[in-house]
Structures are given as C-alpha cells and as structure tokens.
Amino acid sequence: MSSKETAAEAPGPTAEPAAEPTAEPGADLGAAGAQLSTAPVEDLGQAVPGSFGGVRRPGLAGGLAWTGREVWGWARWTWRQLTSMRVALILLFLLSLAAVPGSLVPQTAVDELKAQAFKDAHTTVTPIYEKLGLFSVYSSVWFSAIYILLFVSLAGCIVPRSWQFVGQLRAKPPAAPRNLTRLPAYATWRTEAEPDAVLAAAQRALRGRRFRTQTSGAAVASEKGFLREAGNLVFHVALFGMLISFALGGLFKAEGGKLIVEGDGFNNTLTQYDDFKPGTFYNADDLETFGFTLDGFDASYARSGPQKGTPRTFRANIHYWTSPGGKQTKSAIEVNEPLEVGSSKVYLIGHGYAPVVTVKDGQGNVVFQGPVPFLPRDGNQTSPGVIKAMDVRDHADRKTQYAFQGIFTPTFALDAQQGPHSTFPALDYPVLALTAYHGDLGVDAGLPQNVYQLNTKKMKQYKDADGEILNDMLRPGDTLTLPDGDGSLTFDGVKTWATFQVSHQVGNGWALISAVAAIAGLAGSLFIQRRRIWVRAVRGGDGATVVELAGLGRSESARIADELGDLAADLTATAPPLPEADPEVSAEPLPDDEGARA
Numbered sequence: 001m002s003s004k005e006t007a008a009e010a011p012g013p014t015a016e017p018a019a020e021p022t023a024e025p026g027a028d029l030g031a032a033g034a035q036l037s038t039a040p041v042e043d044l045g046q047a048v049p050g051s052f053g054g055v056r057r058p059g060l061a062g063g064l065a066w067t068g069r070e071v072w073g074w075a076r077w078t079w080r081q082l083t084s085m086r087v088a089l090i091l092l093f094l095l096s097l098a099a100v101p102g103s104l105v106p107q108t109a110v111d112e113l114k115a116q117a118f119k120d121a122h123t124t125v126t127p128i129y130e131k132l133g134l135f136s137v138y139s140s141v142w143f144s145a146i147y148i149l150l151f152v153s154l155a156g157c158i159v160p161r162s163w164q165f166v167g168q169l170r171a172k173p174p175a176a177p178r179n180l181t182r183l184p185a186y187a188t189w190r191t192e193a194e195p196d197a198v199l200a201a202a203q204r205a206l207r208g209r210r211f212r213t214q215t216s217g218a219a220v221a222s223e224k225g226f227l228r229e230a231g232n233l234v235f236h237v238a239l240f241g242m243l244i245s246f247a248l249g250g251l252f253k254a255e256g257g258k259l260i261v262e263g264d265g266f267n268n269t270l271t272q273y274d275d276f277k278p279g280t281f282y283n284a285d286d287l288e289t290f291g292f293t294l295d296g297f298d299a300s301y302a303r304s305g306p307q308k309g310t311p312r313t314f315r316a317n318i319h320y321w322t323s324p325g326g327k328q329t330k331s332a333i334e335v336n337e338p339l340e341v342g343s344s345k346v347y348l349i350g351h352g353y354a355p356v357v358t359v360k361d362g363q364g365n366v367v368f369q370g371p372v373p374f375l376p377r378d379g380n381q382t383s384p385g386v387i388k389a390m391d392v393r394d395h396a397d398r399k400t401q402y403a404f405q406g407i408f409t410p411t412f413a414l415d416a417q418q419g420p421h422s423t424f425p426a427l428d429y430p431v432l433a434l435t436a437y438h439g440d441l442g443v444d445a446g447l448p449q450n451v452y453q454l455n456t457k458k459m460k461q462y463k464d465a466d467g468e469i470l471n472d473m474l475r476p477g478d479t480l481t482l483p484d485g486d487g488s489l490t491f492d493g494v495k496t497w498a499t500f501q502v503s504h505q506v507g508n509g510w511a512l513i514s515a516v517a518a519i520a521g522l523a524g525s526l527f528i529q530r531r532r533i534w535v536r537a538v539r540g541g542d543g544a545t546v547v548e549l550a551g552l553g554r555s556e557s558a559r560i561a562d563e564l565g566d567l568a569a570d571l572t573a574t575a576p577p578l579p580e581a582d583p584e585v586s587a588e589p590l591p592d593d594e595g596a597r598a
Contacts, residue, residue: 083156231524
C-alpha cells in the first residue's frame with residue numbers, strides 16, 4: 001500500500017463544504033417562473049379570466065392589444081347571438097307582440113280625430129301612453145329597434161345559409177355505410193344478375209325518381225329532398241323581402257285625409273288636405289295630378305234583427321279627373337274598394353251628416369250659410385258639432401261673433417239619462433238641438449283652433465226672457481231666434497259628408513309577392529322530406545350476386561320504406577331473386593347404411 005493511500009484512509013478532521021443559501025419563506029417566485037419558462041419575456045402577462053383578450057401583457061402596447069382582442073371577441077359573440085335562429089324567433093315574436101298596441105290604441109297616423117277622442121276620454125293613462133309612444137306605435141323608437149334588429153338578424157342568417165345550400169347542391173351523395181342492415185329501411189335478396197348490371201339498373205331507377213346519384217365502388221349512393229332546405233331559405237329571404245318592402249313603404253309613402261261634403265270637390269294639392277303626412281323621401285312636389293267631386297253618398301242599414309243599424313250599403317258616388325280640364329269619369333268608392341289613380345289610392349274612411357244652416361245677424365245680414373259637418377260619436381250617428389259666425393253685428397250694430405253648439409240626430413230620441421240622441425243612423429226623424437253663444441271666439445289671436453270644438457272662455461250663452469239658457473230643437477225648416485233682435489239661425493236641411501284617405505304607398509306589390517313566397521317556402525320546408533337511398537351489389541361466396549337496399553330519412557320521413565319497396569320492385573325485373581333453399585330438404589336424415597359407414 002502506498003503512502004498516499006494510507007494517508008487518504010487515515011482518520012482525521014476533514015474540511016466541510018460551504019453551506020448553501022436556502023430560500024426564505026415568501027420569496028418572490030415570479031423570477032424563478034420566468035427563468036424556468038421557455039416563452040419570450042415580452043409574451044408573459046396576466047391572464048384575465050372570462051375575457052376574450054387572453055393574456056394581458058404589461059405596458060401600454062400590451063393593454064391596447066388586449067383591449068382590441070377583447071372588443072373583437074365581444075363583437076363576434078354578439079354577432080353570433082344576433083344571427084342565431086333562437087334570437088331571430090324571439091325578435092319575430094317581439095315584433096308581433098309590439099304590434100298589438102297598434103291595433104288596440106287609436107293611432108294618430110291613421111285617425112287623428114279618433115286618437116284625440118281617446119285622449120279626451122282617458123285622461124289618466126294618456127300621459128303614460130304618450131311617453132311610451134302608443135299613439136304612434138309603428139314609428140316609435142322601441143318598435144323601430146326591434147324591426148332593425150330583426151332585419152339584421154335575418155340578413156346574418158340568410159348569407160351563411162345561402163353558402164351552405166350552394167355547398168350542398170355541389171356536394172355528391174355520401175358513400176354507402178359499411179353495415180346497411182342498421183338503417184331503418186332495409187331489403188336484400190340474391191340474384192344471378194351481374195353486379196354491374198344491378199347497379200346500372202338501380203342508378204337509372206333512382207334518376208327516374210329525381211334522386212341525385214353517384215356510383216362509388218360496389219354501391220350506388222343517392223339523395224333527394226334538397227328543396228326542403230331551399231324552401232327554408234326561400235322563407236327567410238321572403239321575410240327579409242317583406243321587411244325591405246315595409247321599410248321602403250315607410251320612406252316613400254304619403255297619406256292625407258280630407259272631409260268632403262256632398263257637392264264639394266277635392267284637388268290633390270297640399271292646401272286641400274285636412275292633414276297630410278309625407279314620408280322621408282316624399283314631399284308635396286311628388287303629389288300626382290287628379291281630383292274628384294263627391295256627388296252623393298248611398299247608405300242603407302239593417303232595420304231589424306240583431307244586426308239592426310249595421311250598414312248594408314256604404315258607397316260614395318264621385319266624378320274624377322286626371323288632368324285639369326280633362327274628361328271626368330264617373331265612379332264609386334266603397335269600403336275596401338278604393339279609387340286607384342296612378343300610384344295613389346283613395347280610400348273611403350267614414351261618413352256623417354252636415355246640417356245646412358243660414359245665420360243672420362242683428363242687422364239682418366246673412367253672415368253664414370251652408371253645410372256644417374257634425375262628427376258622429378256612436379254607431380247611430382249621434383253627432384255633436386259647432387257652427388261659427390265671425391263678422392257679425394248685433395242689434396246695437398256692435399261687432400261680435402256667434403257660435404252655436406249642439407247635437408244633430410238623424411233619428412231623434414230624448415230621455416233624462418242620455419239627453420238628445422239618435423236611435424238609428426238613417427235620416428228618419430232629423431233634429432238639430434242647439435244652444436247659442438256670443439262674444440269672442442279667439443280666432444283673431446292668430447292661434448289655430450279646431451273647427452269642430454268651441455272655446456267658451458270668452459263667450460256668453462244667450463238666455464231667454466225667463467233668464468233660462470236658450471236651447472232649442474229644430475226640424476228642417478225651423479228657425480232659432482236670438483234674444484234682443486240679435487239675429488237668427490234657420491235649419492235649412494241636411495247633406496251627407498264622407499272622409500277619404502289619399503294614400504301613396506310603394507312596395508305593396510313586393511310585400512304581397514314576399515308573403516306568397518314565404519307561405520310557399522314554409523310549406524316546402526314542412527312537407528318536403530330529405531332522404532337517402534343506397535344500393536349495393538356484390539358477388540357472394542356461392543357465385544350469386546347479393547343485392548342490398550337501405551334508406552334513411554334525414555327528417556324522419558315516413559315515405560322512405562315505401563320508396564325503398566317500389567325501388568326493389570323495379571330492380572327485380574333486372575335482378576330477379578333466386579328461390580330460397582328449402583330448409584326441410586337440407587334437414588333430411590341420411591340412409592341407415594350410409595349412417596353406419598359414417
């Protein structure tokens with residue numbers, strides 16, 4: 001043993017290694033994680049749970065990048081939700097639900113007088129309805145929002161569906177599954193025909209039934225019923241077309257109302273309308289040139305039975321022209337049978353009575369003469385109204401104004417509860433009940449006022465010699481004489497009046513076409529069945545050809561089994577089935593001697 005080895009093995013004090021530093025509790029592990037990570041230092045950051053932006057790197061650039069990814073992610077998520085079928089159905093339901101108040105609450109755009117009467121009769125709910133826009137539902141912000149969202153949703157549904165449908169039309173029928181026996185409709189038999197002949201006959205038969213076919217290996221694949229998806233697509237496109245038609249109709253439409261007394265005429269100019277509501281892209285310069293005269297009004301009513309008072313005839317007889325000084329054509333306007341002139345239609349809206357009166361002042365001058373329309377408040381034509389006379393001189397030659405407020409009843413009746421009222425809408429017993437006023441009508445102030453209403457703030461009622469308020473009930477030909485020789489009012493007779501709505505509406509034809517297309521598309525998507533049929537022909541081990549038929553209805557078609565049976569019947573002409581082997585013959589026992597040898 002060498003001295004070196006002896007010295008190495010000899011016991012003695014040895015030098016201990018220097019103590020390694022230990023990690024203190026709570027030391028920062030981020031640096032260690034950074035040293036162990038293989039990602040670049042600039043890619044490290046804080047992952048924000050539940051965000052689309054992913055990891056948010058430190059610094060301004062990292063924050064901007066994360067914000068951009070977050071905004072884009074939320075935008076994509078919102079678009080996917082908006083264009084989903086579920087949201088489209090919800091919006092369609094909300095649109096139909098939002099249209100309900102438009103049918104229950106009178107709309108200002110349709111009948112301003114009826115809407116005002118509703119407001120006067122329901123003073124409590126009117127402020128609430130006005131804030132909610134229930135008197136103009138179809139132009140309100142909330143209805144427009146639903147409409148626009150549905151428009152965008154349908155557009156987002158149609159575009160990808162169209163590309164998918166084009167891809168389906170270009171795609172070939174799928175190859176036959178390995179195990180056809182698992183399909184819901186299945187048939188098989190053995191034949192001596194060649195497999196190629198069977199497949200060729202199957203392809204001809206399927207094409208004759210308008211199946212798309214493809215031969216793949218030892219099988220013919222076919223598919224039919226693509227019009228189902230086409231019908232679904234047509235339905236969505238038609239809904240989109242209806243929305244576009246309604247939008248165009250709202251932008252380029254114009255509606256105006258006019259009350260015309262029997263014998264008076266109307267020219268289609270802005271100044272002739274009682275009210276006129278143009279569309280966004282339609283103004284008074286676009287009004288077509290035409291006019292008409294109301295010759296008379298024919299109205300008849302049921303006089304007995306549960307339908308008593310119901311109109312039987314409701315017709316306005318007119319003469320109309322389409323150019324100034326041109327030929328006048330006789331015609332009639334009835335409910336749902338408007339007069340069509342160019343792109344404008346004149347609808348009959350309502351009718352009533354206009355008492356014809358003559359008003360004289362205290363100097364004997366005729367200060368007013370003619371018919372005054374009274375507006376009906378019930379189905380029996382009980383009609384309140386106002387007669388106003390402006391430039392009047394009383395018995396002392398003082399300038400004043402007259403007003404007569406009252407009710408016209410075509411068939412007069414009187415009781416303590418209702419007062420003067422009509423019991424039938426025809427002119428069986430016409431009576432004009434009036435009370436007289438004098439003073440200031442307020443028209444000189446320059447402020448517009450309703451011709452069918454009376455502001456009595458600066459008016460005084462006439463009283464008779466006994467100090468009672470002057471009231472009188474006049475029959476045609478009767479005269480109401482004012483006290484102190486201030487004049488008179490004579491009830492000369494009765495004329496009829498009719499209200500018309502002149503409407504210029506574009507897009508109605510396209511809306512009708514879209515509605516018909518929507519119904520046709522919906523019928524196609526409901527009744528056309530998508531189905532597939534496969535025919536396989538392979539050579540069996542015994543040399544015979546095994547023919548297999550299988551069908552699958554992609555929309556639970558009940559006809560797939562019948563179609564498969566008809567196809568099998570057609571193929572048996574080319575591939576007649578072989579007779580089945582007799583199981584009794586194959587099961588005969590062997591003779592005794594042969595059994596002994598066995």
